[in-house]
Amino acid sequence: MVNSLSQRPRLDPLTRAVVAALWLALGIFVLYPAFRLLWLAFWVEGKFSLANFAPVITNWYDRMALWNSLLLGGAVAVSGTLLGFSFAYAVTRLSLPTWFSMALSAVSMLPLISPPFTSSIALTLSLGPNGILIKLFGLQDFNFYGFWGTFLSETLTFYPVAFMTLTTILSRIDSNLEDAAYSMGASPLRVFRTVTLPLAAPGLANAFLLVFACSLADFATPLVLAGHSFPVLPTQAYLQITGMYDLKGGAALSFMLLVPALIVYGLQYHWLSKKSFVTVSGKAGGRSSVKGPGPVPTALLLAFLTFVAVFILYIYALIFIGSVVRVWGINNTLTFENYKYVFNFGRKAIYDTLIIACVGTPIGGLLSVLVGYATERLKVKGHKTLETVSLLNFALPGTVVGIAYVVAFNSKPLILTGTVTILIASYVFRYDSAGIRNVIAALQQIDPSIEEASASLGASSARTFRKVTLPLVLPAVLAGMRYLFIHSMTAISATIFLVSVRWSLITTRILECMTELQFAQACAFSIVLIILVFIASGFMALLAKLLCRTGNSGGGVR
């Protein structure tokens, strides 16, 4: 009895076995590939060396790729955060009709659940050669490939990340603070400048870092839109490996990507762990009476947001139209040939994608519950490390994970390349992060006394878990599973290295169509994928509603 505070309850054999299995799984699919990647990058001819990095430093093209990646990331982060903030501000602070703010939110959710090429394809169709906007405005010699095209496409793809983060932050700012400033004589613009904006600052910083990380890791957009004049690291690493079969060079390039990614992750962690100003206190004063920054700025903002929202809808309309014409911009007769093509030659990809997502999602759900429970409730030895390791693959850019998997599982002792296991594992251990975080957050919010109450009423720990804890975290688990499912269907950056003849994916088929300039078929694949994602997402939402009807009463949830 030296220090009773540090004593943890002894774990029963079953729990020990589960924790051991968790560590084994994370060891194989997270730590081992990362280790093999580092080994390959730094271990040359039997000793530690930086020789593999020599080309990256000396080759001007690779160096340019590094700067371009950082430049692009910074630019997209600025524009994405601004756009996301504008949307979030409009939705949370302006007194808009309900349907209008719902529409803005819904449109902002679209890019989050779409396949990665959607906006690239649509922008190519409008601003590329034969693009309809080019023709409409009669633009000549307009080269949209390179920085600007990539920048525009990534901004539209990633601003929803900032929108989600900032909506949460803004809606948590106590509206009484704005009312207080207002009643002391401040103009709405001054209230915004001195109260709303400073309080949203941590959220803005966080959104900036998130969007920066997304852009840095993005593989699909630059592959289609950046072109040779604007190389970036993820595509360079891909070309190095698939084009020149230079695994070492690719590993070194992807390692260059890893450094800024880890810095961003660290900054973000640092930021979030600091005490935030945003507090929920007293009674919720409802919506503030400060209705926006005055009529003229409000009108301008709304006009701009409507324009953006309409443009996003236009993108989706374009993809659809593109999928039902023969040759875009040349022969605009309606046809279902493209869909025939998709269902004849793409059926296997559709089946494979669905199988992989359907197998991976329940595994991910189980994993999130186990990791969440082990780290947050059991506080097993090394639970902080367990949590960090379980989230590591998500923090790393997809290209890095993909290359690491190729490096690790292409040789003994574990040869998995070409199997479905490697595809499922890469999705589960990468995109389950949302579920793990959700479960941990949910467990933190459930008062431990409610589990103690169950135990004191005579329930065993297994029964308590099944009857009390599980129902309360189920909404979080299902939300995580939905995220995992959607990304298992739409992600490409990691799995592009892992597909094989035996197992193909819709996303890689879209990429193949794009590289062969089969835009119509690419559009048709995209539409099929979007519809599948919508159906799956709706089904998961319905499931959550059915299963969690009683979980939302708020009883016992702090």
Add this chain to the structure above:
Amino acid sequence: MSVSLTLNNVNKTFIKDGEEFHAVSDVNLSVNTGEFLTFLGPSGCGKTTTLRMVAGFEMPTTGSILMGDRDITYMPANERNIGFVFQNYALFPHMKIFDNVAYGLRVRGESKTDIARKVREGLALVGLEKAEERYPNQLSGGEQQRVALARVLVLRPSLLLMDEPLSNLDAKLRIHMRSEIRRIQQELSLTCLYVTHDQKEALTMSDRIMVMNRGRIEQVGTPMEIYADPASAFVADFIGQANLIPGTLVAEEGDIGVFETHGVHVKARLGCQTPPAVGKEALLIVRPENLSFAESDNALPIVVEHCLFEGDRLDYQARLAAEGAADKLEMSVPFLPGTQIHADGTNIKVSFQPHGAVIIAK
């Protein structure tokens, strides 16, 4: 600089889930210059909504609000020169105490030296001279509350509005802050509207109280008027405790009426707010502390059901012991060692001062 305030037929309707909700109905009120007026009522009675309409955070659906002679019904909140103290204080968490208090002065574009002087004076007024350099989360709840008060007082508002400012404080501090707020309000002779659901707070602080229930005014009057002469059963029950006994007014003798319930006749003062008519149904309101076991003609027969020992008092729960009566009675008698305690089931008569009880129309 303080002003009077008038509310004319103010109504507020919210649409919630497609259904109309009448939050405030036909509120007419005039507040005198320098007066401390409290809105008292249970939660959801419309008192906060009324206050927020005066502040300009909500707009009345119909009716008008006048400050002095000026119609401010649709004037934006930032032009009204009012001070609003929130229940959760609403201090800006990202600013130091000095900057919080200086906020409104800076909005007015006052000079740096004026601002510094006024902020010091304001903080001195609430006894927090040394907190300037701190952040709100470094202060206790009571201190934060005083900063919130200083922040609006430095602006010398024409009207001070407070929305349950003490409800987040502990009991002892609450009693201290009551007298602090009252002292400052009188010192600056501010017109003040104060919202609370705590009747003790309302009784001790106010010049007048407006009792609200379900969006309507039940009664407006001084604390003593409201306690002694409630206009309705609701007011009688909400302010202090009251036994409400239904019956009939059988006769009038000046300001005293004869009240009959289940064949028992007692005398009590006739209410002035809602005077009952002879021969009509009426309500006898008698406070638990007015009832005693002293022998008197003016008495009700009861059966003791239960007795609770409270230290300085004995609280009896009893039943009216008359043919066909089921009315419950509560009484509270002072206790000193040696005071006789009546056991459960005892049949006994309890008497009361006729002037202490009141009869109102039902």
